[in-house]
């Protein structure tokens with residue numbers, strides 16, 4: 320299949336609603352289409368697209384919309400998605416296809432690419448266009464490094480985005496849901512952290528101590544807070560800690576939380592996923608404490624200790640209390 | 644029951660160290676079997692033991708990738724197919740899946756196992772693409788498998804949504820990530836037996852090539868003099884960290 324001249328976004332519509340991640344795909348698709356100076360086609364794949372189309376209202380006139388109805392079977396819903404998306408791609412004949420990067424889509428997008436015989440880069444973290452065309456980046460080696468990928472100009476290129484890494488755009492009149500709001504809403508009501516009012520604010524803090532899933536419970540949270548206190552640091556957290564109800568959303572660092580640049584970022588019991596490192600990798604000094612030596616956060620760290628936070632953190636707090 | 648298990652040889656990502664001068668990753672240790680594939684090998688052998696079947700391990704990779712096939716044989720697989728390809732840096736998921744599809748198409752496998760994601764470039768594509776090329780169904784995030792007379796019962800857990808279903812063969816099963824405790828290992832006896840088992844080497848039936856080009860991996864952030872303390876007594880490690888924090892004036 321020789322590449323046509325359009326960029327196709329395969330937005331997912333579930334029960335008449337365009338899912339939040341599709342707004343990120345739309346933003347990336349627009350940027351690529353502008354960069355390549357080719358038209359953008361918004362494909363609405365799923366169920367009840369009429370409702371979605373009606374809600375979109377005023378879309379930039381240069382953007383064509385197309386729909387593909389998915390007739391989901393009971394047991395293998397992905398089959399109908401492979402059929403619908405493959406047909407749509409065939410009929411549009413695009414140069415670039417943006418497929419969804421949700422875990423649901425991970426069950427159909429690679430099959431679609433195989434059916435069409437097209438190369439695919441999955442879980443892309445950034446897209447840009449230079450004089451040679453589209454270039455995307457993605458994490459490799461378990462988050463320790465990244466690589467830039469290009470596709471021969473003679474072949475259509477399928478990409479999927481790592482969710483939560485690209486700022487979403489509104490689609491016509493449908494506002495983009497901010498992921499930060501999604502996290503704020505999903506976060507359980509009474510987190511273990513002390514009320515943030517009594518703590519230092521993240522933004523502008525010189526020092527931040529952040530805890531992740533590894534804190535496990537309020538006991539772990541207390542250890543992080545004590546360390547933050549001796550360092551006179553603000554307390555941050557990972558998305559997982561927020562969703563577990565350990566930390567309030569205001570403390571979340573990352574692509575759907577705060578982007579911070581302190582002198583010291585001390586990451587404890589968090590692995591360093593792309594969504595998290597997006598928010599802290601510009602910190603001046605990074606320290607990581609994690610029991611898994613292969614955690615990608617160590618790759619960013621200037622100083623790392625491989626160990627159990629329940630042993631290392633209290634010992635560190637004590638060591639810092641003593642005068643040097 | 645005829646069972647296939649895909650095995651990729653990958654770099655030991657835990658051994659990767661970033662060169663501070665260039666930001667390039669340097670691979671320390673020897674190559675290893677992809678973590679999720681090692682679990683798939685275990686699961687395939689479990690299934691074989693309950694169905695009196697046979698397990699064939701399959702890999703696409705350079706000569707040295709044979710080590711992982713031998714490891715699978717020593718763990719209990721019965722034979723292996725090695726699609727020899729020296730230039731894996733020209734292979735993308737699509738071409739890898741094609742090479743595997745052609746190597747297994749005539750074998751008549753009832754169940755094929757793959758991992759979810761390779762540890763090195765982890766595209767999460769090869770299993771699904773192979774299923775598509777073979778025209779069979781796949782199930783991802785598989786946690787447990789039980790066999791019945793003419794179907795298999797599969798439990799899966801996608802994003803915390805547990806589900807159980809009966810599937811007909813042939814089917815391709817993509818295992819959910821799991822922890823190491825449940826894994827089978829090769830044994831000395833297994834290694835002796837592996838010597839008598841066959842590793843069939845084949846050429847890729849289709850050229851392994853890609854329309855994609857990628858730059859060598861680069862670290863996003865390079866620390867000029869990184870310190871990583873592993874296996875030190877806790878009080879010594881924290882004393883060093885406290886001193887380091889003070890030296891860099893990072894203490895309140």
Ligand SMILES: Cc1cc2nc3c(=O)[nH]c(=O)nc-3n(C[C@H](O)[C@H](O)[C@H](O)COP(=O)(O)OP(=O)(O)OC[C@H]3O[C@@H](n4cnc5c(N)ncnc54)[C@H](O)[C@@H]3O)c2cc1C
Nearest residue numbers: 483531532533557558559573574575588589590595610628
């Ligand atoms: C759309 C979207 C947006 C997102 N936005 C954000 C965001 O803005 N910020 C964010 O952080 N996440 C975000 N996420 C979530 C992100 O994908 C990860 O789920 C999250 O970052 C993981 O948090 P974690 O590192 O704490 O948990 P994990 O990845 O589970 O890591 C836990 C770590 O703790 C270590 N550990 C466990 N126990 C101990 C112990 N006793 N001692 C020492 N170490 C221990 C483990 O080795 C592991 O490395 C987003 C996700 C999506 C889908």
Ligand SMILES: Nc1ncnc2c1ncn2[C@@H]1O[C@H](COP(=O)(O)O)[C@@H](O)[C@H]1O
Nearest residue numbers: 649703757758760761765766767768769
């Ligand atoms: N070169 C290969 N040889 C054998 N199996 C492979 C190869 N590459 C990928 N696989 C299988 O496909 C799974 C997913 O890999 P990937 O799509 O590369 O993330 C792996 O866990 C393996 O089971």
